[in-house]
Amino acid sequence: MHQILKSLVDSTPFLLGTMKDDVMIGIVDRERFLCYIPSTAIDLGVKAGDPIPPHDVNFQNALKGIPGAGRTPVEAYGVPFYGKTIPVKVGNEVVGAFGIGYNIQDQVLLEESMEKLNSIIDRLTDRVHTIAAHAEEHAATSETMQKNSSLTMERSNQTDKVLSFIKGIAEQTNLLGLNAAIEAARAGQHGATFSVVAKEIRKLSGDSANATVEVGGYLENVKASMREMVYGLEGITQSYHEQSQSVEEMTKMIELLHEISNNMNMYIKRMSQ
Known part of the structure; x- marks a missing residue:
């Protein structure tokens, strides 16, 4: 695991505590989840080591160096939610991505x-x-x-x-x-x-x-x-x-x-x- 990704994983509980909204947080490298913390309303059932679903367009875009934002298709995890992701870079190289998910069940x-x-x-x-x-x-x-x-x-x-x-x-x-x-x-x-x-x-x-x-x-x-x-x-x-x-x-x-x-x-x- 790259050091910057390890630092993000270690700081995730503190980041979650500073957020006002009820959100879930995920951190991935190029292939798998390194960390996942569910929100109060949504638990995707993801564990560290699980592969990134191909239907998760927000994480897929972030791994291409493009920030992602939008509704994650239900096909990815079986649950609709709104996600925002950013690529994690070391120099010009994308080594992973950081994502936040918002509950949109009421909206659905x-x-x-x-x-x-x-x-x-x-x-x-x-x-x-x-x-x-x-x-x-x-x-x-x-x-x-x-x-x-x-x-x-x-x-x-x-x-x-x-x-x-x-x-x-x-x-x-x-x-x-x-x-x-x-x-x-x-x-x-x-x-x-x-x-x-x-x-x-x-x-x-x-x-x-x-x-x-x-x-x-x-x-x-x-x-x-x-x-x-x-x-x-x-x-x-x-x-x-x-x-x-x-x-x-x-x-x-x-x-x-x-x-x-x-x-x-x-x-x-x-x-x-």
Whole structure:
């Protein structure tokens, strides 16, 4: 063991006592651990003489003469932690490295929680977009149906004029048949044939009047149903508009969650630096 490395190993307990944070310390030569002192929170289970794991990029960099700093991959020791290492040189030769490890278990748990939160936010966003798209489609369909129903109502109201016209013709025809019957009676036997025609005219007039009343009743029922449909569609359309407003509010809340999540992720990155 090089003398400078031996001096570091001997002074490690004193160095550890001067540090405020709960850290672990490791000292290595070119191939193996010379000393390892665990922290209160983390014990890697490393012993003096154990080889340096190839996945410990911080120590590997330090042995190349490059100070290392960053999260040590879990593959190295099975435990995530943040490490800082510096090369130990004698002249220009790197004879070993000195490293400090920090507990980041809370940070890892926070990152896992943030990943779950982001996943929930993404699913919520997809659901809200789907609901919003369906609400817009239904609102458009309801508005179209409402317009068509209103147009049908207007057209059914126009049939009242037609029925009134037919009713007027029936009354005029009935009056004409009555006059014809009177004239046939005056003509006596010579007006017998004309009397039959007059009866048929009055019968036709009565049938027309009855049909007009019956059709009018049907149309009133249709108009009443159409009015109920229009009112119902107005309520549905209003409901879809309210649903769209709720979706907008949910979208704003999700955007706020996204913002909080991004801020938390930035905070986590700063913690790991």
